[in-house]
Amino acid sequence: MDRGHRLLHAAQRLRADMLDRLGNLVACESAPGSLPHLESCAGLLADWGSQALGRPARRVVIDGLPHLLWPTADQQVLLLGHFDTVFPVGTIRSRPFTVVGDRATGPGVCDMKAGIVQMLAALRLIEDTSRVGVLLTCDEETGSVTSRALIEREAKRSAAVLVCESATPEGHVKVARKGGSVYSLTVHGRAAHAGVEPQRGINATVEVAHQILALDALGTTNNAGTTVTPTLLSAGTTTNTVPDSARLAVDVRAWTKGELERVDHAIRGLVPFLPDARLAVGGGINRYPMPEALARPLLELARTTARGLGIPDFAGAYAAGASDGNFTAALGVPTLDGLGAVGGGAHAADEYICIDRMPERAALLAGLVDTLCAEGHRITKIP
Known part of the structure; x- marks a missing residue:
């Protein structure tokens, strides 16, 4: 069995664990600006992330809001995400985490708690995470007011940024976003x-x-x-x-x-x-627009990785919504977005993700990170 298929099989063995973690993370509500809930969610993710990376989280508190950072000295890749959602506290009581067939639903399941779960699974599949930084913020849905400077600082220290926001319902990643x-x-x-x-x-x-x-x-x-x-x-x-x-x-x-x-x-x-x-x-x-030119080289690497894994091919999509990837791309740092869960309905009552695709997307992220961290591999920044 070649390396790609071994990686995919390892990810598939994490499927049940990813689903269990997703249920716990969705149940841990993280409404915008609700400090007790954001603190609780940050605590859960700090434990999971530190286990996956083998180093402790640095909790960066700005205006009372807890962001989680796992920096590294030689930061080749920054994995970026957010754990706040748009849903008010109490939504989980009327719309709990639910699994029906291949679909999981619940507040924030697609935007972007499943993407975080897959990110952490991908980190568990990578042998050497010493060149991988991770940043999980808690104010993206309200404009990243407190986290923007932190995002930009960590992006400048990185050769590439991979954003684990959701993919399109068809599984396409995102190469451009509106500002x-x-x-x-x-x-x-x-x-x-x-x-x-x-x-x-x-x-x-x-x-x-x-x-x-x-x-x-x-x-x-x-x-x-x-x-x-x-x-x-x-x-x-x-x-x-x-x-x-x-x-x-x-x-x-x-x-x-x-x-x-x-x-x-x-x-x-x-x-x-x-x-x-x-x-x-x-x-x-x-946020200024995220231009396609910065994502294209990373897209091609991601598609090559997908072929090596034997998973379905995908394209680069244009997304009308903005993300924190807009900030990193505006700095000229190569940025690829939409590497999270395959799903849809973000911010809506019918928000969902496809459970069966979680292992392949975790494997894709792990393989892409491995390639980017390999000695001698460089993606050119645009001034």
Whole structure:
């Protein structure tokens, strides 16, 4: 039996253990900003990761949030992931981890707890992890505000970054991602009695409605795939008062830096529709796009690894959603994303992963890491 098939067989023997760990990890809720839950999840992963790597985790606490880092002096490869999910505490009671046939479901199972389980299994399959760094953050779903500098620092120390976010439902990895921006638009109006003298007020709800239409047009005036989406909205105080303020969140996604900057300029240039209304814009560009050029060499290595394992081939997909891979690619560090679980429905009630594909993806990651850590093998960084 050749090396590739031995690696795959070893991964297949870890299938039951991976499924058991996945159930435990999904049950250990990790809602955004919920410190007790994030601490508990970090503790579980610190134990598992330290066992797999043979060295202790370094808990990096930033603004109270616990990130897990296993650095190494000669860091050829950085494995990157996050253990926070989008689901509020208590979701697990109404939607527990469930296995039906080849599918496992539960909050965060695909994004990205199965990817973490596979990552740790892959590390157990690698004989020498001395050139492999691992970083698991806990604020990716809220913009990586506290972890970004840590991610960028570790990426700069690495020759390549492998991101264990989920693959596509077909099993394709991700070679390009849209960049993203997040804005807050605050409207300042003037309160008045809605029944007695509404004409004395400046209605912030009416103003924000006009701004929503203006924002929507920013994403539909071109064919570049740019989206500008108003999301969270709040306004007013009581039902009989002209609202004196309104607040709107805006999500922007684009394939190019130029498009993100075009929309950024337009949003900062918005003007009020109603006389004497005032606008204030907060936020800005969060992640620049992840370009395909940085991922292509790694994709070819991954496909060669897959052939050696005898597992199904895959392609490089474009993903509209952003990840922490956007940060590492923006530094010119070769980055390949989507090396986690095969599944779909991220952030939704029907989120799932394919259990039978977990061993092959763990083996794929292990084989790719081995190749990248081999003496003399280098992937060129782009300045």
